[in-house]
Every structure is written in structure tokens, then in C-alpha cells.
Amino acid sequence: MKNIVNRVSAPTPKFFKVLRTIGLALAAVGGTILAAPVALPVVVTTIGGYVAVAGSVLTAASQLTIPNDSE
Structure with missing residues (x-):
């Protein structure tokens, strides 16, 4: 658990x-599509869910990346 906290607080490469x-x-964008006040087709809301999940995973993975100091 301590390693994850260190990775989150470490500087992120550009x-x-x-x-x-x-x-x-x-x-x-995915969250906006899912929370739209109008009725959207099922395909659009499904795609919105996938976009929201993909964005969340990309954000989390990018935040946990630390510079490689061995180079």
C-alpha cells in the first residue's frame, strides 16, 4: 500500500x-453522455459508458506512472 501512495505522489512524466x-x-464526455437529460438511443449510452470507463482507466494508469531513473 505504501508503494502505491509513493507512486501517486511521485512526479508524472510529461x-x-x-x-x-x-x-x-x-x-x-462519457459521464455527460450518461447523464444527458434527454432520452438517447441505447447504442449511444452504451458507447458513453465505455468511453467513461476507458477514460477513467487511462487517467488512473497515467497517474501511477513514474519516471524511469535508470536511463
Whole structure:
């Protein structure tokens, strides 16, 4: 558990900061589609769910990435 806390608080490489931002945007778009106040087709809401999950996973994986100091 301590290793995860250290990874989250460690600096994130620039490439993964960009990926994290993209993941946050995808999660927001998917959440907006799921929370739309109008009735949307089932296909659209299903895709919105997948986009939200993909964005969340991308964000979490990018946040836990740390620089490789062995190079």
C-alpha cells in the first residue's frame, strides 16, 4: 500500500500528463453522455459508458506512472 501512495505522489512524466488529461476529458464526455437529460438511443449510452470507463482507466494508469531513473 505504501508503494502505491509513493507512486501517486511521485512526479508524472510529461507524456503521461498529456495522457492523463486526455483520459479526464474522455471520462467527462462519457459521464455527460450518461447523464444527458434527454432520452438517447441505447447504442449511444452504451458507447458513453465505455468511453467513461476507458477514460477513467487511462487517467488512473497515467497517474501511477513514474519516471524511469535508470536511463
